[in-house]
Amino acid sequence: MIELQGLTKRYGDRTAVDHLTFTVRPGVVTGFLGPNGAGKSTTMRMLLGLDSPSSGDVRIDGKHYAQLSEPLKYIGALLDAKSVHGGRTAYNHLLCLAQSNRIPRHRVDEVLETVGLTAVARKRSKGFSLGMGQRLGIAGALLGDPEILMFDEPVNGLDPEGIHWIRNLMKSLAAQGRTVFVSSHLMSEMALTAEHLIVIGRGRLLADTSMADFIAQNSRSYVRIRTPQVERLKDIMDQAGRPVVETGDGSFEITDGDPAELGELAAQHRLVLHELSPQRASLEEAFMQLTAESVEYHAGGPMGSGPSGVGAVPDGQPVPAAGAGRSRQPQWGDSWRNPGKGSGAGSELGPDNGSGSESGSGSESGKGR
Ligand SMILES: Nc1ncnc2c1ncn2[C@@H]1O[C@H](COP(=O)(O)OP(=O)(O)OP(=O)(O)O)[C@@H](O)[C@H]1O
Numbered sequence: 001m002i003e004l005q006g007l008t009k010r011y012g013d014r015t016a017v018d019h020l021t022f023t024v025r026p027g028v029v030t031g032f033l034g035p036n037g038a039g040k041s042t043t044m045r046m047l048l049g050l051d052s053p054s055s056g057d058v059r060i061d062g063k064h065y066a067q068l069s070e071p072l073k074y075i076g077a078l079l080d081a082k083s084v085h086g087g088r089t090a091y092n093h094l095l096c097l098a099q100s101n102r103i104p105r106h107r108v109d110e111v112l113e114t115v116g117l118t119a120v121a122r123k124r125s126k127g128f129s130l131g132m133g134q135r136l137g138i139a140g141a142l143l144g145d146p147e148i149l150m151f152d153e154p155v156n157g158l159d160p161e162g163i164h165w166i167r168n169l170m171k172s173l174a175a176q177g178r179t180v181f182v183s184s185h186l187m188s189e190m191a192l193t194a195e196h197l198i199v200i201g202r203g204r205l206l207a208d209t210s211m212a213d214f215i216a217q218n219s220r221s222y223v224r225i226r227t228p229q230v231e232r233l234k235d236i237m238d239q240a241g242r243p244v245v246e247t248g249d250g251s252f253e254i255t256d257g258d259p260a261e262l263g264e265l266a267a268q269h270r271l272v273l274h275e276l277s278p279q280r281a282s283l284e285e286a287f288m289q290l291t292a293e294s295v296e297y298h299a300g301g302p303m304g305s306g307p308s309g310v311g312a313v314p315d316g317q318p319v320p321a322a323g324a325g326r327s328r329q330p331q332w333g334d335s336w337r338n339p340g341k342g343s344g345a346g347s348e349l350g351p352d353n354g355s356g357s358e359s360g361s362g363s364e365s366g367k368g369r
Pocket residue numbers: 011014015016034035036037038039040041042043
């Protein structure tokens with residue numbers, strides 16, 4: 001069990017972690033979420049005694065990290081996969097960790113096998129890919145067979161097979177009754193892995209709840225309907241006091257609708273339906289809803305979330321071709337590709353061909369030079 005009580009960390013006048021109080025319990029995977037700079041890594045570092053709190057307290061099974069005589073037997077952590085001596089082989093790196101915590105040598109072979117690095121055990125880790133480095137870090141966390149495991153962005157750099165593997169590993173560790181605390185920015189992955197969530201923003205606790213409750217409380221549910229009899233659908237639902245909302249892709253949404261009730265209503269009126277599906281918002285939507293006010297670092301310009309950018313295309317819908325069916329909106333890169341028409345400086349690149357296509361560094365404009 002991990003217990004935080006009023007944990008606070010200040011760097012100068014900046015409060016990175018602000019009176020965090022929560023408990024991470026055994027038996028389930030607990031996800032640790034927050035926007036960039038929310039204070040997740042700082043919290044995890046304090047847990048491991050790598051940073052000292054400005055105030056408050058954090059304990060591992062009732063003790064401070066510094067009080068644990070052979071800490072790898074209590075808590076295994078992956079914080080930064082690159083923090084290994086690159087000149088050492090994977091085997092020697094783990095052996096050094098094992099010897100410093102009186103862990104038997106055979107455990108090194110066992111964890112190398114578990115993470116799939118046996119074949120490269122005698123290779124120096126500086127030649128490892130990002131994914132192999134992550135696996136080595138995970139091996140280090142598992143080495144002491146600890147009851148508590150903590151992973152900061154464990155799937156970073158892993159391929160789909162690796163992501164699948166770590167998901168199952170975390171779940172099985174939790175199923176064995178261990179405490180598993182994991183941070184990730186990959187919401188779809190977290191939704192499949194974690195049962196409980198701790199969400200922070202600007203250092204403060206925003207949510208400490210089950211995954212299901214978190215999604216239910218921070219997002220809306222609706223029923224999606226498709227029909228070739230659009231006007232009839234609108235009339236029927238209006239009369240029933242269930243107004244439909246057009247989505248723009250040919251489907252309609254009814255907020256908080258009961259699919260069974262709506263299906264029966266459609267049947268009574270002999271309305272042909274091509275789709276009637278309950279929609280549950282994703283963890284990503286719920287997360288963005290809850291943390292919207294806490295996000296410190298926003299992407300700027302149309303590549304971010306501006307009206308003409310990629311972010312303007314709703315989830316699940318195709319990105320429209322440039323210029324298709326509407327007047328051409330300003331595109332990312334116009335200021336340098338099309339300097340005469342925008343605010344960009346200089347004109348030696350020549351006129352833009354107006355296609356808006358991304359032709360890379362060997363573009364038409366480059367030929368004019
Ligand atoms: N050593 C440090 N000195 C000064 N400020 C720091 C230090 N470490 C972290 N911070 C600041 O504390 C805040 C929290 O940082 P932290 O790395 O813990 O966030 P995070 O949630 O892990 O972010 P990310 O998701 O981007 O990894 C940030 O504003 C960061 O700039």
